[in-house]
Amino acid sequence: MRINPWSAVLLLGVPVAFLFIFFIVPFGTVAVASFRMPADGGWSAANYVKIATDGYYWGALYLTFKIALWVTLLVLVVGYPLAYTITYNVRSTLLRRIIYIVIVTPLFTSSIVRAFGWLVLLGRKGMVNDTLVALDFVDKPVQILFTEGGIVIGMAYIMLPFMVLTVASILQNINTSLLEAARDLGAHPIVAFLKVTFPLSLPGVIAGSLIVFTLSVSAYVTPSILSGGKKTVMSMLIYQQYAATLNFPFGATLAVALLVSTLLLIAGYLLVIERHAKG
Amino acid sequence: MAGDLIEIVGLVKRYGAVAALDGVSINVRQGEFLALLGPSGCGKTTLLRSIAGFVEPTEGQVRIGGKVINDVPPHERPVNTVFQNYALFPHMTVAENVAFGPRRKGMPKAEIAKKVAEVLAMVGMDGYGERYPRQLSGGQQQRIALARAIVNQPQVLLLDEPLGALDLKLRKRMQVELKRLHGQLGITFIYVTHDQEEALAMADRIAVMNQGKVAQIGTGQDIYRAPNSRYVADFIGEANLIECAVKDGRLALGDAALPYDAAGAGAHATLMIRPEDIQLGAPPSGGTPVVLKATVRDKVFLGSAWRVYAALPSGQEIAAHSASGEAVDYAAKGAAIELWWPRDRGRVLAQ
Numbered sequence: 123m124r125i126n127p128w129s130a131v132l133l134l135g136v137p138v139a140f141l142f143i144f145f146i147v148p149f150g151t152v153a154v155a156s157f158r159m160p161a162d163g164g165w166s167a168a169n170y171v172k173i174a175t176d177g178y179y180w181g182a183l184y185l186t187f188k189i190a191l192w193v194t195l196l197v198l199v200v201g202y203p204l205a206y207t208i209t210y211n212v213r214s215t216l217l218r219r220i221i222y223i224v225i226v227t228p229l230f231t232s233s234i235v236r237a238f239g240w241l242v243l244l245g246r247k248g249m250v251n252d253t254l255v256a257l258d259f260v261d262k263p264v265q266i267l268f269t270e271g272g273i274v275i276g277m278a279y280i281m282l283p284f285m286v287l288t289v290a291s292i293l294q295n296i297n298t299s300l301l302e303a304a305r306d307l308g309a310h311p312i313v314a315f316l317k318v319t320f321p322l323s324l325p326g327v328i329a330g331s332l333i334v335f336t337l338s339v340s341a342y343v344t345p346s347i348l349s350g351g352k353k354t355v356m357s358m359l360i361y362q363q364y365a366a367t368l369n370f371p372f373g374a375t376l377a378v379a380l381l382v383s384t385l386l387l388i389a390g391y392l393l394v395i396e397r398h399a400k401g
Numbered sequence: 402m403a404g405d406l407i408e409i410v411g412l413v414k415r416y417g418a419v420a421a422l423d424g425v426s427i428n429v430r431q432g433e434f435l436a437l438l439g440p441s442g443c444g445k446t447t448l449l450r451s452i453a454g455f456v457e458p459t460e461g462q463v464r465i466g467g468k469v470i471n472d473v474p475p476h477e478r479p480v481n482t483v484f485q486n487y488a489l490f491p492h493m494t495v496a497e498n499v500a501f502g503p504r505r506k507g508m509p510k511a512e513i514a515k516k517v518a519e520v521l522a523m524v525g526m527d528g529y530g531e532r533y534p535r536q537l538s539g540g541q542q543q544r545i546a547l548a549r550a551i552v553n554q555p556q557v558l559l560l561d562e563p564l565g566a567l568d569l570k571l572r573k574r575m576q577v578e579l580k581r582l583h584g585q586l587g588i589t590f591i592y593v594t595h596d597q598e599e600a601l602a603m604a605d606r607i608a609v610m611n612q613g614k615v616a617q618i619g620t621g622q623d624i625y626r627a628p629n630s631r632y633v634a635d636f637i638g639e640a641n642l643i644e645c646a647v648k649d650g651r652l653a654l655g656d657a658a659l660p661y662d663a664a665g666a667g668a669h670a671t672l673m674i675r676p677e678d679i680q681l682g683a684p685p686s687g688g689t690p691v692v693l694k695a696t697v698r699d700k701v702f703l704g705s706a707w708r709v710y711a712a713l714p715s716g717q718e719i720a721a722h723s724a725s726g727e728a729v730d731y732a733a734k735g736a737a738i739e740l741w742w743p744r745d746r747g748r749v750l751a752q
Contacts, residue, residue, distance in 0.1 A: 124611075177580035224441050241536045244449070297486070297488065299484050299485075299486060299488040300488050300490060302455055302475070302482075302484070302488065303455075303482070303484055303488035303489075303490070303549075304474040304490075305454075305455075305474070305476045306453060306476070306480075306481055306482045306550075307476075307481065307501050307502040307505060307549065307550075307553065308477055308502050308506060308553070309476055309501070310476055311476075311506050313505065314476075317501075318490060321568075322491070322492055
């Protein structure tokens with residue numbers, strides 16, 4: 123398609139300008155600030171040295187990624203079958219639309235409200251524990267709230283729509299005659315799924331897991347409420363520096379460290395996938 | 402008939418109130434090339450898909466080798482399909498696509514590689530094993546789809562309009578190649594098409610389908626020469642369908658009685674005559690020609706022959722495809738002429 127050069131400038135220029143003003147400039151400001159000393163405003167890399175040498179920050183970074191990884195896995199395990207069922211097993215268009223609405227509606231609710239909802243559900247006298255005790259799975263209520271597991275559950279619930287919608291949109295575009303061809307060539311339905319459907323849906327799985335992982339790494343509200351202050355992820359540390367300690371330069375350093383390490387992880391992930399696809 | 406490879410008995414498939422198949426019974430012989438011919442929506446694809454196992458019939462049976470396979474899932478049926486859009490796996494190379502079937506049977510790797518190479522050579526695609534389907538042209542993809550199916554040596558190969566997406570020239574070539582392949586392999590082919598020329602060119606027998614039923618089944622010549630209904634006559638080739646009255650058990654056109662027996666046809670019947678059977682001018686002496694008077698409406702020169710459109714006294718137009726000759730060459734527009742054909746070329750069709 124040929125478009126006129128002025129339209130091209132406009133189409134490209136507007137988003138680029140937007141990104142520049144609202145992302146590049148603020149990020150540059152933060153990156154510059156991370157090299158200032160809080161005490162005298164002089165230039166120094168001391169903030170980075172502090173993070174690199176203090177195990178506490180490594181611990182927070184590790185916990186952040188660990189939680190994000192578990193959230194991604196849990197969302198994938200729950201979300202993929204859900205997306206598959208909606209796409210292939212729900213015949214009625216009306217029912218399918220209703221299911222989509224049910225999946226998307228929680229996104230309209232504030233995550234603060236939803237996190238408090240989980241406080242009620244996961245508490246010692248909450249519905250989850252009551253059910254576990256009533257069904258004799260456990261003798262007495264177990265501690266879920268304020269643990270890593272509790273944070274993972276709460277965040278996975280928030281991230282689920284992103285995975286389901288991404289995977290379902292890819293599954294919808296897989297030509298069903300490919301599945302018929304696999305069956306026709308002697309593949310049991312399970313084999314047809316493993317050899318045809320799943321490999322073809324990988325772009326959705328990759329995109330969905332990237333979205334969920336990055337959103338989980340930067341999530342603040344849900345982990346801070348569900349941790350009860352007992353676990354600290356990077357976003358909480360950054361918030362503390364900016365809002366409580368008022369050490370803006372160190373907060374900036376933490377933010378840059380989180381961004382760079384997340385980018386490195388994602389780059390590694392994509393590299394592995396690319397290798398695998400070629401090999 | 403016992404001994405036929407495929408027996409389809411009273412097959413019905415209803416979607417709600419609509420019957421896609423409405424009592425189809427067909428027997429297919431071992432090694433036969435059968436074409437299912439009909440316009441879109443006539444049920445031919447539904448029939449093919451019930452043999453493959455993707456459509457569950459509402460009533461009736463599909464038997465292969467005497468065994469009812471209604472409840473056998475698609476992956477356990479001794480049939481393979483060449484899909485209309487080829488349905489090649491886009492994430493696999495050509496060789497992996499072709500090896501998909503043999504792998505499911507757990508064949509040893511070395512043997513699979515040998516078979517894949519053999520089949521690719523058979524369809525003229527050796528050396529393409531490492532490519533991906535998207536790197537191939539439509540005709541090449543078609544060949545791979547064929548290779549992927551025949552590598553499994555199925556008892557029956559089902560082909561769903563496999564040449565529909567190809568251009569005319571390539572289609573003609575593939576028709577010849579498919580026919581040759583059929584002879585080489587000895588596999589039974591069931592071939593769905595809406596193209597009557599394709600069916601005539603390739604099939605041993607043709608089943609003409611209409612509204613979920615088999616309208617007529619027979620060799621191409623049977624169906625072309627002796628159609629059993631207006632629908633079949635009109636669908637296969639070109640036909641003049643002349644509406645006639647029935648008087649005293651014989652056809653009559655206006656005042657002229659025609660030498661065709663139509664007892665039991667009711668008050669009206671249709672006379673079918675192919676354009677190429679009609680000659681212009683005086684009939685030769687001897688034989689039993691049918692002669693009609695007509696007026697020339699239009700005349701088109703086709704090189705090897707003339708195409709003449711003439712009006713009968715009743716106003717009905719009939720087309721004649723007549724080789725050059727004095728009578729045709731000088732028949733001017735509006736001229737009164739005589740048309741004739743050998744009696745046995747006409748066919749009486751009941752309404």
